[in-house]
Amino acid sequence: MSKDGRVWLSHTGLENLQRCPRCFWLQYNKGIRQPEGIVSRLANRFDIILKNYFDSFRTIGELPPMVSGKLEGKLQNPFQEKYFVRIDDEYGFLGKLDECLINDAGEYIPVDFKTSSSDPREKETLSAYQSQIDSYIFIIAQNKMKVAGFGFLVYIYPDQSPNLHNGFPMVIHVTKITGDPQNTVKRITNAINVLESQMPSPKPDCPFCNWYEKIKVEVGEKNEDNKISLPITKEKSSSSQNKKIIENLQLDFG
Ligand code: SF4
Numbered sequence: 001m002s003k004d005g006r007v008w009l010s011h012t013g014l015e016n017l018q019r020c021p022r023c024f025w026l027q028y029n030k031g032i033r034q035p036e037g038i039v040s041r042l043a044n045r046f047d048i049i050l051k052n053y054f055d056s057f058r059t060i061g062e063l064p065p066m067v068s069g070k071l072e073g074k075l076q077n078p079f080q081e082k083y084f085v086r087i088d089d090e091y092g093f094l095g096k097l098d099e100c101l102i103n104d105a106g107e108y109i110p111v112d113f114k115t116s117s118s119d120p121r122e123k124e125t126l127s128a129y130q131s132q133i134d135s136y137i138f139i140i141a142q143n144k145m146k147v148a149g150f151g152f153l154v155y156i157y158p159d160q161s162p163n164l165h166n167g168f169p170m171v172i173h174v175t176k177i178t179g180d181p182q183n184t185v186k187r188i189t190n191a192i193n194v195l196e197s198q199m200p201s202p203k204p205d206c207p208f209c210n211w212y213e214k215i216k217v218e219v220g221e222k223n224e225d226n227k228i229s230l231p232i233t234k235e236k237s238s239s240s241q242n243k244k245i246i247e248n249l250q251l252d253f254g
Contacts (some may be wrong), residue, residue, distance in 0.1 A: 110136035
């Protein structure tokens with residue numbers, strides 16, 4: 001629970017819902033997250049370096065040479081990284097941009113950096129990246145700023161070279177993605193429905209819950225009837241409340 005008492009959803013949270021509604025439910029309703037394995041922080045390092053690089057061009061009003069001719073507009077100055085959308089007294093949606101451009105019409109264009117381990121010039125945009133642009137446009141529009149209706153993904157991909165001793169070459173690949181904030185409205189509404197319903201079933205092919213199902217028989221606590229205790233959950237809200245949420249969100253688009 002946050003300081004203001006709201007549950008703050010995010011693009012990452014909605015992606016977790018896509019992967020497994022039960023894990024999503026446990027994370028937001030019970031504060032139980034799946035343990036993190038060993039993950040690389042290399043992409044975070046790339047993000048910091050790229051953000052600092054873009055920052056150094058912000059005050060001179062130019063696009064960094066690395067992306068010059070590939071992006072439209074000017075860097076937003078000052079840059080607003082975080083956006084909050086209060087949906088109602090119980091829920092909110094927050095987002096954090098990597099970068100933002102403003103075009104000649106005064107419209108805002110979100111930018112996201114992607115460190116890629118495969119050649120981005122040869123692959124389709126992932127649905128998660130599409131949803132991310134949708135949600136960025138959603139949060140900007142809900143903060144009463146004009147949106148261009150699209151965003152950019154800036155991919156960074158380490159390239160092959162026989163001359164690595166002269167520096168590591170990087171492919172900079174930019175894709176323009178048209179976004180639809182109404183998709184985010186639908187995803188938020190679905191997420192609230194899941195959170196306010198009983199705990200969903202586990203994914204049948206998930207190794208973690210399968211492991212738990214097996215091990216609880218061996219080590220689980222048993223009650224007086226010699227049965228293993230399972231968590232009990234209850235319905236928290238009606239579907240009419242969720243309909244109201246959709247209507248409220250849709251009202252704010254011009
Ligand atoms: S099925 Fe897997 S992903 Fe879903 S709740 Fe269980 S551990 Fe989490």
